[in-house]
Amino acid sequence: MKRVPLTVLSIVVLLAVAAVGAFWRISDSRLQSETDALDAGDLNLQSETQTPEPLPGDFGGSFALTDQYGMRRTDMDFRGKYMLIFFGYTYCPDVCPTTLAVEAEALDKLGARASRIVPIFISVDPKRDTPDKLRSYLSSFDSKPPSIRPNFVGLTGTDEEIAKAAKAYRVYYRAHLDGRSPDGSDYSIDHTGDVYLMGPEGKFVAYYSQGILADELAADLMVKTSPG
Numbered sequence: 198m199k200r201v202p203l204t205v206l207s208i209v210v211l212l213a214v215a216a217v218g219a220f221w222r223i224s225d226s227r228l229q230s231e232t233d234a235l236d237a238g239d240l241n242l243q244s245e246t247q248t249p250e251p252l253p254g255d256f257g258g259s260f261a262l263t264d265q266y267g268m269r270r271t272d273m274d275f276r277g278k279y280m281l282i283f284f285g286y287t288y289c290p291d292v293c294p295t296t297l298a299v300e301a302e303a304l305d306k307l308g309a310r311a312s313r314i315v316p317i318f319i320s321v322d323p324k325r326d327t328p329d330k331l332r333s334y335l336s337s338f339d340s341k342p343p344s345i346r347p348n349f350v351g352l353t354g355t356d357e358e359i360a361k362a363a364k365a366y367r368v369y370y371r372a373h374l375d376g377r378s379p380d381g382s383d384y385s386i387d388h389t390g391d392v393y394l395m396g397p398e399g400k401f402v403a404y405y406s407q408g409i410l411a412d413e414l415a416a417d418l419m420v421k422t423s424p425g
Contacts, residue, residue, distance in 0.1 A: 256401040258365030262352035265332035270352060272399055279314045279422050280395040284368045284388060286322035287334040292390050301338045302411035304346040311346035313422050319362055320353045321370040321388050366393060394421060
């Protein structure tokens with residue numbers, strides 16, 4: 198009988214052990230993720246469905262929320278302007294600040310055209326994102342001279358108001374306890390990272406996926422908001 202070299206047998210054994218270890222790590226990770234999501238259900242920070250691809254005429258809707266100055270705002274306040282809407286939260290470590298910075302840079306590139314567009318940031322974390330918190334957070338993205346773009350409008354509200362707005366825009370969000378705080382105050386939120394452009398009459402115009410560059414966003418906004 199032909200003998201298999203020892204080195205070949207060793208490699209086969211090592212690969213088998215690695216595969217079993219990976220399986221258990223993946224299984225444990227999935228179980229922990231599911232457990233965290235279930236625990237976070239107590240926070241009531243979750244939407245009903247994940248975002249399907251939006252379609253014109255079947256997307257968007259009314260909302261009534263509170264801005265960063267404590268004023269009640271509705272979608273009707275922005276009629277006649279384009280709304281550039283993004284859902285996120287101020288404690289978001291990367292996606293939100295990056296997206297807002299890209300929006301700000303893109304709008305700066307539009308010059309006078311930017312005056313037709315209102316950038317709107319809707320919080321999916323109303324428990325922590327108070328009007329004061331939103332005002333402080335969004336001030337980092339305020340326009341600087343010579344830019345004439347509008348500053349961000351930050352919106353928050355009750356759990357029910359945020360859930361209604363998120364449902365209208367098919368935004369998914371779900372809180373996950375991080376386990377670092379015994380009182381459950383330390384949590385992160387998974388959420389849709391797309392940006393939505395709504396027209397002057399409140400109708401869907403376009404959406405932009407997470408990771409779009411400022412130059413790309415500016416170029417498309419220039420086309421989409423062109424008069425006539």
